[in-house]
Amino acid sequence: xxxxxxxxxxxxxxxxxxxxxxxxxxxxxxxxxxxxxxxxxxxxxxxxxxxxxxxxxxxxxxxxxxxxxxxxxxxxxxxxxxxxxxxxxxxxxxxxxxxxxxxxxxxxxxxxxxxxxxxxxxxxxxxxxxxxxxxxxxxxxxxxxxxxxxxxxxxxxxxxxxxxxxxxxxxxxxxxxxxxxxxxxxxxxxxxxxxxxxxxxxxxxxxxxxxxxxxxxxxxxxxxxxxxxxxxxxxxxxxxxxxxxxxxxxxxxxxxxxxxxxxxxxxxxxxxxxxxxxxxxxxxxxxxxxxxxxxxxxxxxxxxxxxxxxxxxxxxxxxxxxxxxxxxxxxxxxxxxxxxxxxxxxxxxxxxxxxxxxxxxxxxxxxxxxxxxxxxxxxxxxxxxxxxxxxxxxxxxxxxxxxxxxxxxxxxxxxxxxxxxxxxxxxxxxxxxxxxxxxxxxxxxxxxxxxxxxxxxxxxxxxxxxxxxxxxxxxxxxxxxxxxxxxxxxxxxxxxxxxxxxxxx
Numbered sequence: 234x235x236x237x238x239x240x241x242x243x244x245x246x247x248x249x250x251x252x253x254x255x256x257x258x259x260x261x262x263x264x265x266x267x268x269x270x271x272x273x274x275x276x277x278x279x280x281x282x283x284x285x286x287x288x289x290x291x292x293x294x295x296x297x298x299x300x301x302x303x304x305x306x307x308x309x310x311x312x313x314x315x316x317x318x319x320x321x322x323x324x325x326x327x328x329x330x331x332x333x334x335x336x337x338x339x340x341x342x343x344x345x346x347x348x349x350x351x352x353x354x355x356x357x358x359x360x361x362x363x364x365x366x367x368x369x370x371x372x373x374x375x376x377x378x379x380x381x382x383x384x385x386x387x388x389x390x391x392x393x394x395x396x397x398x399x400x401x402x403x404x405x406x407x408x409x410x411x412x413x414x415x416x417x418x419x420x421x422x423x424x425x426x427x428x429x430x431x432x433x434x435x436x437x438x439x440x441x442x443x444x445x446x447x448x449x450x451x452x453x454x455x456x457x458x459x460x461x462x463x464x465x466x467x468x469x470x471x472x473x474x475x476x477x478x479x480x481x482x483x484x485x486x487x488x489x490x491x492x493x494x495x496x497x498x499x500x501x502x503x504x505x506x507x508x509x510x511x512x513x514x515x516x517x518x519x520x521x522x523x524x525x526x527x528x529x530x531x532x533x534x535x536x537x538x539x540x541x542x543x544x545x546x547x548x549x550x551x552x553x554x555x556x557x558x559x560x561x562x563x564x565x566x567x568x569x570x571x572x573x574x575x576x577x578x579x580x581x582x583x584x585x586x587x588x589x590x591x592x593x594x595x596x597x598x599x600x601x602x603x604x605x606x607x608x609x610x611x612x613x614x615x616x617x618x619x620x621x622x623x624x625x626x627x628x629x630x631x632x633x634x635x636x637x638x639x640x641x642x643x644x645x646x647x648x649x650x651x652x653x654x655x656x657x658x659x660x661x662x663x664x665x666x667x668x669x670x671x672x673x674x675x676x677x678x679x680x681x682x683x684x685x686x687x688x689x690x691x692x693x694x695x696x697x698x699x700x701x702x703x704x705x706x707x708x709x710x711x712x713x714x715x716x717x718x719x720x721x722x723x724x725x726x727x728x729x730x731x732x733x734x735x736x737x738x
Contacts, residue, residue, distance in 0.1 A: 244545055245318045247273075249311055250537035253323040253340075253348070255283030255382025256406050256506060257454060258300070259534045260307045268546070270538055274310065278303045279502040283326040283382040283406040292330045300336070304343040312345035317545070319346040320537045324356050325383030325404065328634070334660055349635060353400025354628035357386040359536030361395045364452045366539055367531030373447040376521070379532055380455040380513050382406035382506070387437065387517075389444050397444050399437045403430055405455045408509030416491040418508055423486060426509060430516035438520050449523045452532040454503070455510035460528050461498035473526045475518050481511060540631070551631035555600045558629070562607040568684050573602035575689065576677035583696035587669045594670060597636075601643035601674055608644070621645030621655075635660070639667055646671040647678055651729040668730050672701060675726075679719050693737075704737035711738075 244265055252259040262274040280303050285296020311319050321340075327333045327350050337348050351359070360379045368375070372391060379386045383404040389397040412426040451460070451473065459481065463469045466484075468477035485508055488494060494504045517523065543549065559569065576598050584590050608620030625641035632640075642655045656664050656671070680689055693704040703720075710717045717736075724734045 244268075244542075245315065247314065247318060248538060248541055248545070249314060249319045250534045250541065251307060251311070251319070251321040251344070252532075252534040252537065253282070253300075253321065253327060254533075255324060255326040255384070255404055256281055257382070258282075258303050258307070260310065261534050261538060262310065263538055265542065268542075270535075270542065276307060276310070278306075281382070281406065281506075283404065284410065286326055286330060286383075290329055290331045292326070292332055292336055297336050297339070301339055301343055304340050308344045314346075316346070318541075319344075320541045321346055321348045322356075322359070322533070322537055322633075323348055323350045324381060324533075325353070325402075328352070329383070337660075338662075349633035351633050352628060353384055353386070354398050355630065355632065356384070356533060357388050357398040357400050358395055358630055359540060360386050360452065360533045361388040361390050361398070361536070362393060362539050363531045363533055363536030364450055364529040365390065365393045366535055367452070367529040368450065368527075374445065376441070376446040376449045376523075377529070378449065378451050378456065378514075378517055378526070379453045380405055380451075380510050380517075381453060385433075385513055385517070387441060387521075389441060389446050397441065399441075401433045401437070403433050403513060405506040405510035405513065408513055409506045410509075412512070413491065413508045418485050418489055418491065420486050423482065423508070423512060426512035427516050427519075430513045431520055434516060434520040441521055449521075449526040450529050451514075451526045452529045455506070456514060456526075457528060457530070458499060458503050458507065459511060459514060462496050465496070465498035472528060473514075475524050478511070478515050478518060482515060485511060549631065551596075551600070551629075551636075554630045554632065555603050558607060558623075558627070559603050562610040562623075564603070564606050564609070565684070567686075568681065569603045569606065571681045571684075571686070572605065572674075572677045573599055575681060576602050576673050579673045579677060579694055582694040583669075583673070583701070586696035587666075589666060589669060594666070597639055597643065598670055598674060601640055601647070601670075602677065604640065605644050605647050605674065605678065617645055617648050635663070639663065639670075642667055643671050643674055647674045649726070651675075651726050653729045668732065669696075672727065672730065672732055672734075675723065676703070679723060680716065682716070682719065699731060700733045700735060702735040702737060707738060709738065710736070 247262060247264055249262040257277055257279045260276040261272055263270040263272045280300050282296055282300050285293040287293060321344060340348050361377050364377045374389060374391050377388045381404045383406060385401045385403050387399045388395045408426055412422045460473050463473060463477040463481055464471060468480045491504050494507060499507060580589060580598055604624060607623055608616035611619040621641040621644045624644055625637055629637055638659060642659060645655050646652050656667050659667050690706050690709045695702040720736055727734050
């Protein structure tokens with residue numbers, strides 16, 4: 234699958250979200266009542282997927298087995314839920330894993346729903362969305378911090394809108410593996426861990442301090458575990474203070490070893506990664522000058538739920554992202570509207586024959602039509618390549634890695650020679666459909682090449698597995714020799730796609 238699609242025509246009674254973190258997997262099921270979410274079921278399992286990522290950036294079989302066993306259990310609850318009511322998102326470890334696609338195929342089968350992989354900046358957006366819903370409504374600026382297993386997200390925002398986001402390559406699992414792998418809690422090791430975290434924070438320090446915030450908020454398991462320990466010890470009440478963190482650090486060094494962490498409020502399963510999390514949070518406090526941090530019990534999984542609800546209710550952040558990107562690149566909106574209208578009409582004619590009935594294909598073609606010329610903001614020469622690069626490597630709010638990969642392939646392939654190698658790099662389950670979509674986009678661009686608001690002829694499209702026949706009204710091709718020449722050239726280009734284009738008049 235390319236990612237999440239929403240085939241729903243009305244708001245469902247139940248929706249669910251699964252967060253495949255580097256340390257633990259979370260599942261939440263919520264009932265939708267008058268546009269509000271009421272959680273009715275939740276599951277959490279410590280999987281430590283990140284601990285199974287080797288130096289070769291491949292997930293070990295043991296880690297995959299743990300993860301799939303967890304997903305199989307989650308699947309018992311989720312498998313019967315309709316398509317479009319469940320969002321499943323993988324984060325840092327799955328972003329890095331070279332064998333992620335193999336795991337995703339097995340994971341999707343276990344869950345009965347597609348699994349997305351999201352970029353760090355998208356993870357930050359969803360974390361902020363979830364955390365903001367867990368706090369009292371306020372117009373004050375907030376700093377939200379989330380320490381995951383493989384990454385740490387920092388977000389400043391107001392209300393439900395983030396203003397500045399960063400995703401840093403450090404987490405409680407990776408930090409603990411690097412600096413406390415032998416279980417010893419030495420002063421030297423803790424110092425190195427904090428220095429590593431401070432170096433990671435240094436490039437974003439000035440920007441965040443310049444933006445500023447009125448309150449700091451922490452969320453997710455690592456920070457909540459630290460809060461539980463410092464509050465149980467009486468060093469703080471309800472929240473985390475900088476002095477309480479210093480006392481916790483001193484206590485960890487006295488205990489000397491992970492096996493000795495008999496701290497009230499600390500669960501057994503979190504002990505192996507606790508020291509790494511403390512080192513990161515201490516560094517965040519010191520680098521950003523935080524004295525006090527309150528806690529939100531909601532984080533990315535809740536953000537997934539609220540984002541899913543928005544999509545169902547036709548408030549899709551991806552539409553706003555595409556609009557913003559096209560505006561920033563100063564695209565010719567009249568031309569992209571012509572292309573969009575044409576390609577969606579084409580899709581209606583062939584969607585049954587080419588098995589493109591899923592609503593996600595409408596969205597992908599619509600977005601690719603609006604973005605196919607963004608590369609012109611760099612250069613006219615090879616602008617389809619520039620556009621594809623921008624889409625693939627930008628942080629596009631709301632989009633998954635799979636969705637960005639597909640959009641980039643469509644934009645890259647919308648003109649000139651057909652780039653077969655681009656589509657072979659997509660997941661096997663998606664490559665065939667992607668080729669069909671690209672051919673429709675190419676045809677729409679070709680037929681609107683004159684960039685004028687003239688009505689196109691009522692041409693017929695007939696699709697078969699390896700053939701597309703286009704039939705124009707009698708005499709139309711003779712009256713439009715340039716279009717005919719383009720179509721003849723297109724027949725040659727499409728030989729590389731193994732789809733034969735046949736012309737009739």
